[in-house]
Amino acid sequence: MVTPKAPTSNQSEIPCIGTMNLGLTIRGSTLLNDISIQVTTPGVTMILGPNGAGKSLLIKCLHGLIAPTRGRFEIGLHQRGKTIPQAMVFQKPVLLRRSVIDNLQFADRHSHQREALERALEAVSLLEKKDQPATQLSGGEQQRLSLARALITKPKLLFLDEPTASLDPASVLIIEQLIKQASQQGVKSVFISHDIGQAKRLGSDVIFLNRGQVIEHTDAATFFTNPHSREAKAYLDGEIVL
Amino acid sequence: MPDSAFLEAFGLIATANADLYEILWLSVQVSITALLISVFLGFPIGTTLAILDFRGKNLCTTLLNALMGLPPVVVGLLVYLALSRSGPFGVLGLLYTPTAMVIAQVVLITPIIAALTYQVMDDLHREYRELFLSLNIQLPKAISTYLWDARYSLITTVLAGFGRAISEVGAVMIVGGNIDHLTRVMTTAIALETSKGELAIALALGVVLLTLALIVNGLVTAVRTRARKYGYT
Numbered sequence: 473m474v475t476p477k478a479p480t481s482n483q484s485e486i487p488c489i490g491t492m493n494l495g496l497t498i499r500g501s502t503l504l505n506d507i508s509i510q511v512t513t514p515g516v517t518m519i520l521g522p523n524g525a526g527k528s529l530l531i532k533c534l535h536g537l538i539a540p541t542r543g544r545f546e547i548g549l550h551q552r553g554k555t556i557p558q559a560m561v562f563q564k565p566v567l568l569r570r571s572v573i574d575n576l577q578f579a580d581r582h583s584h585q586r587e588a589l590e591r592a593l594e595a596v597s598l599l600e601k602k603d604q605p606a607t608q609l610s611g612g613e614q615q616r617l618s619l620a621r622a623l624i625t626k627p628k629l630l631f632l633d634e635p636t637a638s639l640d641p642a643s644v645l646i647i648e649q650l651i652k653q654a655s656q657q658g659v660k661s662v663f664i665s666h667d668i669g670q671a672k673r674l675g676s677d678v679i680f681l682n683r684g685q686v687i688e689h690t691d692a693a694t695f696f697t698n699p700h701s702r703e704a705k706a707y708l709d710g711e712i713v714l
Numbered sequence: 715m716p717d718s719a720f721l722e723a724f725g726l727i728a729t730a731n732a733d734l735y736e737i738l739w740l741s742v743q744v745s746i747t748a749l750l751i752s753v754f755l756g757f758p759i760g761t762t763l764a765i766l767d768f769r770g771k772n773l774c775t776t777l778l779n780a781l782m783g784l785p786p787v788v789v790g791l792l793v794y795l796a797l798s799r800s801g802p803f804g805v806l807g808l809l810y811t812p813t814a815m816v817i818a819q820v821v822l823i824t825p826i827i828a829a830l831t832y833q834v835m836d837d838l839h840r841e842y843r844e845l846f847l848s849l850n851i852q853l854p855k856a857i858s859t860y861l862w863d864a865r866y867s868l869i870t871t872v873l874a875g876f877g878r879a880i881s882e883v884g885a886v887m888i889v890g891g892n893i894d895h896l897t898r899v900m901t902t903a904i905a906l907e908t909s910k911g912e913l914a915i916a917l918a919l920g921v922v923l924l925t926l927a928l929i930v931n932g933l934v935t936a937v938r939t940r941a942r943k944y945g946y947t
Contacts, residue, residue: 537847559848566845569863569945578859579849607945625849 486514487556487629487660488548489534495542496529496684503529504540505684515676516651516661518692520668520704522713525681527664528563531631534662535560547629559622560631563664565614567606572598572617575606579621589624596620596646612643619647623654630654632663636670648674668708672696680704682713722914723921734918741899744812744886745879748819752827752875755820757868760831761857764839775832781825786818790888793818797889810891815899818885823875830871834864866941870934877930881923 494507504526511517519527532538534545535558547556568575576589584592593599596616601609606617615635622630632651636644651661651674665671671678675692680701687701699705707713726734763774795801797809797817808814838860846856861868883901890897892906900919907916 532844535848537844560844562844566841568842568859605945 485628485658486512488512489545489629489662490548491534491543491545493543494530494533494540494545496526496533496538497541503684504533507543507684507686509679509686509689511660511662511677511679513676513691514658514660515655516663516674518671518675518678519662519664519681520666520671520678520707521681521687522707524683526684527681528633529684530681531560531633531662531664535631556629557625557627558629558631559625559627561615561618561622561633561635563634563637565611565618567609567614567617569607570605571603572606572609573602575617576621576624580624582624582626584624592620592624593617595650610640612639615639616643616646619650623650623659627659630659630661632661634664634666636665636667644670668696680707719913719917723917726914726918727921731915731918734915734922736895737898737900737903737919738922740812740897741880741901744815744899745819745876748816748823748879749872749876751816751820752824752879753872755824756827756875757831757861759824759828760833761835761860763828763832764835765853765857765860775829778825778829778832782829784822784825786822786882786884787888789821790818790885793821793885793889809889810893810897812890812897814889815886815897818889819879819882822882822885823878826878827871827875830874831868834867834871835860838864866937869937873930873934873937877927880926880930 489509489511491507491509494504495502496504507530519530521527529538533540534547537560547558568578570578573586573589573593576592580589590599590602593602596619598609598613598617598620601613606614609617619632619635630651636647639647648670651663655661661674663674665674672692675695677689677691678695679686680688680695680699680703682703688695688699688704690700695704696708699708703713759778763771763778793814794809796803797806797814798804799809808817842856842859842863845851846859851859881901883905886897886899887902887905890899890902892898892902898906900923904916904919904923907913907919
């Protein structure tokens with residue numbers, strides 16, 4: 473088996489992702505098949521595709537939550553051997569049964585002062601609710617807290633699994649602004665979305681998946697103006713892709 | 715039922731009848747001791763089963779759930795056989811002592827505490843597992859988080875265990891022998907006094923037992939209400 477070469481980016485602090493024939497089979501079903509990608513660009517890599525395409529499974533594999541059954545992947549920086557701090561925001565926010573600020577503190581590996589935690593909450597417009605039980609926040613607030621919690625760990629690589637699905641526009645705006653801000657600070661994001669408008673607003677490149685396979689991986693401008701695959705064209709035209 | 719028995723029963727309670735309070739105190743002592751030991755055993759068993767994946771896990775959980783329904787008299791009989799002179803622990807001379815009653819109650823309520831802990835922890839583990847992996851949370855911190863976040867459910871579990879222990883009769887009757895001033899607890903005393911026709915003391919003990927049950931259930935409700943109010947369920 474060939475070990476994927478960790479790609480190198482032109483910006484030494486931007487994490488790069490390389491996979492080689494990555495596959496996942498569970499109970500005889502092939503859910504991911506021969507995924508070979510090289511993500512070297514900074515900014516936000518959007519993962520698009522219909523339901524059941526394997527988008528969530530792919531980022532869970534890359535984040536280390538699921539072990540792939542075939543192939544290899546590597547996430548690298550220029551400084552080889554250095555552990556790359558990663559974080560993930562899940563589609564359904566998972567919050568501890570404690571206050572908003574305690575949820576942040578729980579994930580805080582860098583022992584921030586309380587003021588720093590409060591600033592992080594302010595960035596997601598949750599400072600006023602810092603002492604409220606986190607599970608009593610609205611869906612949008614919970615997801616904003618999840619993002620703040622992910623960012624407080626100072627990740628270099630951030631995976632986001634449909635973080636804005638069925639959220640109010642205000643929450644979507646805050647989340648998108650924070651992702652852009654993080655990108656400017658050198659955080660690489662891999663973002664799953666079903667919202668084509670959002671993909672256009674955020675994406676620097678797009679990976680289009682269907683039936684567990686990478687159909688297309690190209691820069692965002694090309695993907696949205698001139699998609700090469702029939703499936704991607706159909707998806708962008710709003711047709712049902714099976 | 716004669717009204718005078720009721721009046722006499724309340725009189726016994728109101729005048730702090732020494733025999734009645736001796737029985738009450740021993741009951742509480744035995745049940746609390748058994749409960750503490752069961753919590754000490756049941757929390758780690760339930761938590762370990764919930765968090766760790768291993769071969770035979772399903773068998774263990776099935777067994778644990780089955781043990782929740784152990785018939786008290788069978789437990790009493792088994793503990794009796796183990797502690798009797800000819801039994802493996804006969805040399806300890808524990809039969810017909812409060813210690814024997816504690817042992818029987820521990821055998822009865824540990825599976826209840828462990829099984830309920832497992833259910834609580836399993837739900838929490840399913841919810842938090844990926845987050846903890848993502849945040850690289852190590853096992854000791856994960857366990858302490860589970861215990862803290864499940865605190866209201868675990869308090870309910872402990873209260874359920876206490877309720878089961880304090881109201882137990884069959885097993886403690888067999889291994890304790892219901893000896894006056896030594897192993898007589900509320901439930902065994904009620905059974906004996908009723909059979910003797912001494913309804914006043916039986917009723918007084920019944921009232922106390924019922925009050926205890928109400929207090930425990932009230933606490934369970936209060937804990938649940940608080941947990942719901944603060945979004946901790």
